[in-house]
Amino acid sequence: MNLIIQTIIGNLQTLKQQQQITTQKVDTVCLQWFEADRRIIRTTTNDGCEIAFRLLKEGQRLHHDDVVYLDKQLAIVVQIEPSEVMVLSPQTLAEMARACYEIGNKHTPLFLDGNELLLPFDKPLFEWLQAAGFAPTRQQRRLSEQLRANSAPGVGGSHTHSHSHEFAEHHHH
DSSP: OEEEEOSOOEEHHHHHHTTSSSSOEEEEEEEOGGGTTOSEEEEEOTTOOEEEEEOOSTTOOOOTTEEEEEOSSEEEEEEEOOEEEEEEOOSSHHHHHHHHHHHHTTTOOEEEETTEEEEEOOHHHHHHHHHTTOOOEEEEEOOOOEEOTTOSTTOOSOOOOSSOOTTTTOOOO
């Protein structure tokens, strides 16, 4: 079976609650976090079904537990693999804001999980976060809810800046 997937049907838990997934066999397709917003992905499910994602909508990304195929017999569900991450747990809103601002300047993908910030593990950044007093921890976690600075509808994915980073190292406290 060779499936082409162009839309996300819904969330596994929601579809189960709505009785749309009841007796179907659930097959999973495992992806790394950085594959989740690729437009075209060719892969194979755990049961060996070949699938190709062609997600054409701007800003559409796959999330853990997204159901991408559903018929009377079969449901195919996305599983985002856990990976090595840095976890920050800012205690106050001000600390959270500073963390997001500082990390945003480094153009590192940033994920939110409850009140925690998750970033893909990177040794130099980990050490910088420690030095900056953010007390990061190193864990195996699933990166699924990425924070996007340009999440407004209709904003293109092109990444341009009107400001320069030349003076970014001169922070005065």
